[in-house]
Amino acid sequence: MSVSVIVLAAGQGTRMRSGSAKVLEEAAGRTLLAWVLAALGDIGAEDLSIVVGHDADAVRRHCPDGASVVEQVPQNGTGHAASIGISGLASTTGTVLVVPGDMPLIRTESLERLIDLHHEVDAAATVLSVDLDEPTGYGRIIRSNGVVTAIVEEKDATDAQRQVTEVNTSVYAFDLELLADALARVRNDNAQGEYYLTDVIGLLAAGDHPIAALRVDAEQGIGVNTHRDLATAAAVLRGRINDALLESGVWMLDPQRVYVDASATVEPGVKLYPETYLRGSSSVAAGAEIGPNVQLTNTSVGRGAKVQQAVAISAEIGDRALVGPFAYLRPGAVLREGSKVGTFVEVKASDIGEGSKVPHLSYIGDTTIGTSSNVGAGTVTVNYDGFAKNRTIIGNNVRIGSDTMLVAPVTVGDDAFTGAGSVITKDVPPGALAIERSAQKNVEGYATKRQQRAEGDEG
Secondary structure (H helix, E strand, O other): OOEEEEEEEOOOOHHHOOOOOHHHOEEOOEEHHHHHHHHHOOOOOOEEEEEEEOEHHHHHOOOOOOOEEEEOOOOOOHHHHHHHHHHOOOOOOOEEEEEEOOOOOOOHHHHHHHHHHHHHOOOOEEEEEEEOOOOOOOOEEEEEOOEEEEEEOHHHOOOOHHHOOEEEEEEEEEEHHHHHHHHOOOOOOOOOOOOOOOHHHHHHHHOOOOEEEEEOOHHHHOOOOOHHHHHHHHHHHHHHHHHHHHHHOOEEOOHHHEEEOOOOEEOOOOEEOOOEEEEOOOEEOOOOEEOOOEEEEOOEEOOOOEEOOEEEEOOEEOOOOEEOOOEEEOOOOEEOOOOEEEEEEEEEOOEEOOOOEEEEEEEEEOEEEOOOOEEOOOOEEEOEOOOOEOOEEEOOOOEEOOOOEEEOOEEEOOOOEEOOOOEEOOOEOOOOEEOOOOOOOOOOOHHHHHHHHHHHHHO
16 A cells, blocks of 8 residues: 655744754754654655745755755644645655655654554554653543544643543544545634644544554653754664664773764774764775764774774764874875874875874875875974965875975975974975075073073162
8 A cells, every 4th residue: 555754844932042944953963854754764655844944945956866846935833844745746646755854863664553553453543652750731632432533632632631641642544535634624722722633533533443552662652842852862762873883893991981873884894983073975994993072073084093082074084093192183184094193183185105104283274295204393384375265295205304384386206205393485496305494503602691691680
């Protein structure tokens, strides 16, 4: 039997006070909407309608190709939103799954079970429900002799109904034709003055149409309405990601202090230490060790590399490379196999060759370094002349002396040396030693003369 899907993604999320659409808030590297769409990805839906409203253009940009995106204007409640969603479907019959766009913890298998139950009992509607110790704020599932007869919103519930702990998750499977008919009969005479999708359950039950309910673990019923909800959901998602990584063979000293986005990849055999953040499309190959205190964003790390106390953005760290502590790799930084970027080193738009080292206290920008070269402490590639960025080329087997200023554009040839404290403004031929220093002058007796001058000033 065909299955269609309506995703309700029109809400603003006023309690979050963020100004953007609620479904675009992020948790563990994905928007809330993306988490919902990921859960829907394997259920075999033939028709997808996404209802947008607040910040509609931004939400549209996050909708998948092939989805029908329809706008709810004005936003008159979930029942009105579902009616708008139906208008975006090509189907007019079969089963329709209705899912809020702000429920990132829903699991694919629960959606599949919901659909299976709906078909097994030939229900007009099947509700996904959870039991909560503290159900305040949620619509209550009302049963008579165990059969679902209605869903009552918190603001419209009686004192007795508020004692019910089985609550609505706002995830449903409906017979599409019966849903459309019932929505046409929903009224807005309630505390909110809105058209509730939950009222459809009562209308269908009153018409002797069978209503079913599937209870799942309470975790999946968490919707995001506040930043506290968002933090709770994000923590659960991180836990799921880390559990999967641990099962796959990734080692973590303290999983509660490792933060891996859903879009990042970590191979078995990796070691992750506390306060490691793997964001965006970051990838870590087998045998690498990351952390403690590392933030990688859209950065790849090769096999056997070690990164500690470092920040890297859009960088490439090669096999067996060493980074940190206290290193900063900016976009375009490429570290080849066995290279090293050490303590208090910043690298930007530069290629550090195989086996080359920049051990400490240096800035390397817009630079290409060959193989097996060493850059001494305090070295700066002076890449900006006030108008344009210029490139520095350092060859193979080069030794750059400490506190060297390489004023780009400049090339240091293979096997060359620079003397410590030099300002290099001209190309250095292969095998040469470049020294640029003023003559040293020693002023004899300077300390005594200084002390005498100071005593004279005091007198």
